[in-house]
Amino acid sequence: MKNILTIFRKELRSYFNSPVAYIVIVVFLIITGWFFTSNLFISGVVTMRNVFDIIPFIFLFFIPAISMRTFSEEKKSGTIELLLTKPISDMDIVVGKFLATLTLTAIALALTLIYVISLTFLGPIDTGSIIGAYIGLLLMSGIYIGIGIFASSLTENQVVAFIISFLIVFGLFLLNKVLIFLPPEFASVLEYISVDYHFSNIARGVIDSRDIIYYLSGITIFLLLTRTSLESRRWS
Amino acid sequence: MSIKVENLSKYYGQQAAVNNISFEINTGEIVGFLGPNGAGKSTTMKMITTYLTPNKGKILVNNVDTETNSMEVRRKIGYLPEQNPLYLDMNVIDYLEYAAELESVPKADISKAIKKMVEVCGLGEVQHKDIGELSKGFRQRVGLAQAMIHDPEVLILDEPTSGLDPNQIIEIRNLIKKLGKEKTLVLSTHIMQEVEATCDRVLIINKGEIVADGSPDTLQSKFKGQLDITLILKKDSTDKALILKAVSSIKNIDKARILKEDENSIHFSLTGLKGTDVREDIFKKIVSMNMVLLGMHQEETSLEDIFRQLTNN
Numbered sequence: 440m441k442n443i444l445t446i447f448r449k450e451l452r453s454y455f456n457s458p459v460a461y462i463v464i465v466v467f468l469i470i471t472g473w474f475f476t477s478n479l480f481i482s483g484v485v486t487m488r489n490v491f492d493i494i495p496f497i498f499l500f501f502i503p504a505i506s507m508r509t510f511s512e513e514k515k516s517g518t519i520e521l522l523l524t525k526p527i528s529d530m531d532i533v534v535g536k537f538l539a540t541l542t543l544t545a546i547a548l549a550l551t552l553i554y555v556i557s558l559t560f561l562g563p564i565d566t567g568s569i570i571g572a573y574i575g576l577l578l579m580s581g582i583y584i585g586i587g588i589f590a591s592s593l594t595e596n597q598v599v600a601f602i603i604s605f606l607i608v609f610g611l612f613l614l615n616k617v618l619i620f621l622p623p624e625f626a627s628v629l630e631y632i633s634v635d636y637h638f639s640n641i642a643r644g645v646i647d648s649r650d651i652i653y654y655l656s657g658i659t660i661f662l663l664l665t666r667t668s669l670e671s672r673r674w675s
Numbered sequence: 676m677s678i679k680v681e682n683l684s685k686y687y688g689q690q691a692a693v694n695n696i697s698f699e700i701n702t703g704e705i706v707g708f709l710g711p712n713g714a715g716k717s718t719t720m721k722m723i724t725t726y727l728t729p730n731k732g733k734i735l736v737n738n739v740d741t742e743t744n745s746m747e748v749r750r751k752i753g754y755l756p757e758q759n760p761l762y763l764d765m766n767v768i769d770y771l772e773y774a775a776e777l778e779s780v781p782k783a784d785i786s787k788a789i790k791k792m793v794e795v796c797g798l799g800e801v802q803h804k805d806i807g808e809l810s811k812g813f814r815q816r817v818g819l820a821q822a823m824i825h826d827p828e829v830l831i832l833d834e835p836t837s838g839l840d841p842n843q844i845i846e847i848r849n850l851i852k853k854l855g856k857e858k859t860l861v862l863s864t865h866i867m868q869e870v871e872a873t874c875d876r877v878l879i880i881n882k883g884e885i886v887a888d889g890s891p892d893t894l895q896s897k898f899k900g901q902l903d904i905t906l907i908l909k910k911d912s913t914d915k916a917l918i919l920k921a922v923s924s925i926k927n928i929d930k931a932r933i934l935k936e937d938e939n940s941i942h943f944s945l946t947g948l949k950g951t952d953v954r955e956d957i958f959k960k961i962v963s964m965n966m967v968l969l970g971m972h973q974e975e976t977s978l979e980d981i982f983r984q985l986t987n988n
Binding site: 525 | 750760
């Protein structure tokens with residue numbers, strides 16, 4: 440636990456020591472802000488709906504972008520060798536990096552609470568579905584970060600890591616959209632794998648253990664895959 | 676803290692990077708791995724530090740197996756990898772703190788440990804700078820400082836002086852010598868003088884195998900070949916061929932030839948038999964011929980020659 444915290448603090452600090460964190464947060468807020476204000480001023484509806492609809496799309500790019508450097512950079516500079524010969528387990532490193540990236544995403548998400556607060560001055564809001572949507576977005580980002588970190592552990596090239604994680608994330612996201620073209624017996628299985636399907640459940644304000652289990656097991660799978668990828672250096 | 680390596684092998688695909696090597700390093704020794712690039716020095720070090728696992732054989736650090744109990748081994752070892760990788764965006768103090776935390780230095784001792792490393796490695800003037808701004812020499816010191824932050828009993832340094840200028844090399848060598856007094860130290864290099872200057876013992880590695888093992892002195896005497904003697908005489912009316920003949924007839928001289936000749940002097944190149952010293956006889960001979968000796972120089976086989984002999988194939 441102490442080791443996870445050490446890695447976590449270092450990773451989070453390196454996000455905020457470089458322009459990366461600020462750039463992605465600003466871009467994230469500009470896009471969500473535009474969708475929030477245009478909805479509010481043009482249609483005059485008091486809702487977070489538009490913002491919550493657009494965030495999963497932003498995550499498709501945003502999360503591969505912030506997670507691509509986690510291991511690629513260490514592989515490229517060789518610091519991975521330092522890290523992996525310190526007396527801490529590979530899993531501690533993976534979890535520490537995961538939590539740091541999740542925290543950065545959570546900070547970006549938390550900043551959109553300003554929209555929610557400003558809405559409360561204008562009219563009644565659906566608190567349940569808003570809380571649900573935030574939990575859903577955080578879980579969704581968790582699984583995407585897991586994928587991003589895994590992709591990053593595969594290569595020392597950050598661009599390649601970005602492309603790999605984007606492809607996986609995009610595939611998972613798209614599944615729900617192509618279901619209508621598939622035979623029904625396939626569809627129900629693919630629906631369960633789809634990130635979007637579980638998100639839409641939670642975003643309605645219904646927090647079902649099945650959806651939570653889906654996200655937590657997805658995160659676990661990708662973190663374990665990342666550890667395996669780190670260990671693969673020993674296989675040759 | 677001893678290191679014991681038994682029948683160690685590591686393959687990359689079909690090729691053996693390290694091929695069935697065994698050696699033992701005793702507590703307090705400074706051992707140099709010497710070998711050309713790609714000889715298997717780094718691979719051996721990576722296996723000792725648990726970064727890689729051997730395909731065959733095992734490594735015991737103070738009787739602890741690197742594979743079954745890697746965490747305990749890692750705690751005992753301080754490691755400076757090849758190329759000295761560092762987090763360039765961190766400042767020196769933060770980085771040392773991070774290294775100390777990763778090495779599980781107790782929280783109360785961390786600032787003391789950092790202070791000590793800053794002092795030992797001479798990092799005082801740059802301690803608040805980002806590592807990316809530092810010169811290569813300072814970066815190397817930071818690398819050494821992080822390797823020693825937890826006061827390990829074993830230090831493994833992979834090419835600690837590569838890429839440094841001559842002054843920095845001397846500084847780092849002195850630092851290594853200073854550190855080596857209290858620790859078991861293994862360093863790798865392909866520079867012969869480095870080993871002669873710092874190590875108690877040399878392992879010459881070539882193509883994944885140990886081809887020589889011993890102190891620089893024993894290696895020198897063991898591999899001592901013929902003696903190469905250069906002789907410079909003042910030129911006078913004596914016939915060159917006559918001198919050559921006279922010199923060749925000295926006991927234990929194998930071959931003699933004229934190296935070059937200028938206005939005032941003649942240079943001879945003589946080869947003496949292995950394990951002899953012919954300088955006195957040469958001197959007496961010259962004197963008896965009434966000639967003037969301007970210079971005589973005997974070349975001993977250097978570690979560099981041994982290295983070339985063993986690794987040039």
